[in-house]
Amino acid sequence: xxxASPAHGSCLCGAVTFSGVPSTRGLGIxxxxxCRVQSSGPFFAVRIEGGVRLIEERGLKWYDASDIxxxxxxxxxxxxxxxxxxxxxxxxxxxxAGTLPDSAIPKIFEHIWIDDKPAYYEFADDxxxxxxxxxxxxxxxxxxxxxxx
Amino acid sequence: xxxxxxALRVSPKASVKSLSSSDYGVRGFCGNCGTHLxxxxxxxxxxxxxxxxxxxxxxxxxxxxxxxDSKPEHYAFTNETKNLTGAEVFAAVTGIP
Numbered sequence: 154x155x156x157a158s159p160a161h162g163s164c165l166c167g168a169v170t171f172s173g174v175p176s177t178r179g180l181g182i183x184x185x186x187x188c189r190v191q192s193s194g195p196f197f198a199v200r201i202e203g204g205v206r207l208i209e210e211r212g213l214k215w216y217d218a219s220d221i222x223x224x225x226x227x228x229x230x231x232x233x234x235x236x237x238x239x240x241x242x243x244x245x246x247x248x249x250a251g252t253l254p255d256s257a258i259p260k261i262f263e264h265i266w267i268d269d270k271p272a273y274y275e276f277a278d279d280x281x282x283x284x285x286x287x288x289x290x291x292x293x294x295x296x297x298x299x300x301x302x
Numbered sequence: 303x304x305x306x307x308x309a310l311r312v313s314p315k316a317s318v319k320s321l322s323s324s325d326y327g328v329r330g331f332c333g334n335c336g337t338h339l340x341x342x343x344x345x346x347x348x349x350x351x352x353x354x355x356x357x358x359x360x361x362x363x364x365x366x367x368x369x370x371d372s373k374p375e376h377y378a379f380t381n382e383t384k385n386l387t388g389a390e391v392f393a394a395v396t397g398i399p
Binding site for chain 1: 323330331332335354355362364375377380381
């Protein structure tokens with residue numbers, strides 16, 4: 154398997170920049186309600202081999218989003234950046250694909266939380282669709298904080 | 303969803319932050335959680351609200367894509383949509399072809 158090259162990622166304004174090797178496993182797309190509230194669309198998640206290396210982090214802010222996860226964004230420009238488990242190893246974060254160069258974004262590997270997806274959009278790829286229960290393996294669904302819809 | 307900017311009331315204002323993202327546009331977001339709130343013209347002639355913030359936002363129709371020439375290769379929708387390039391969007395807004 155060919156090892157992917159390091160890529161540099163950034164928010165819109167440059168107050169958060171980072172580098173890392175996108176996992177060749179592929180792009181995961183999360184359709185959960187929390188992701189869709191935050192950015193009005195599903196979260197395009199790229200895993201980074203060996204973890205994210207922050208270069209500039211003056212704009213990075215973490216939001217305590219649920220029982221299990223935190224969401225990183227830039228507090229200067231609002232760019233959605235990362236999702237991490239509360240017990241994650243340093244840098245072991247899912248990266249929002251939009252922060253990376255288009256050429257560094259892998260093909261779609263899977264869709265997750267597909268049972269949360271609304272009917273009005275549909276992706277054309279044929280990668281596997283997994284429900285929240287599939288992803289959590291029987292663990293309780295995370296409780297979001299803040300406004301519920 | 304688009305409307306004149308004066309049609310929108312935001313509360314509480316303290317958590318709303320904005321970025322001057324271009325010569326003509328402003329992006330608003332929540333400073334507490336990063337939720338995308340709106341994109342608006344600097345002259346307040348139009349504001350587009352990000353639908354994720356709306357109640358009952360799952361019952362919508364998806365019929366248009368803009369800046370389609372900027373769309374990357376790694377995704378595509380099966381929805382039949384009217385697709386506009388960036389140049390077509392600017393032409394529609396400014397009236398200049």
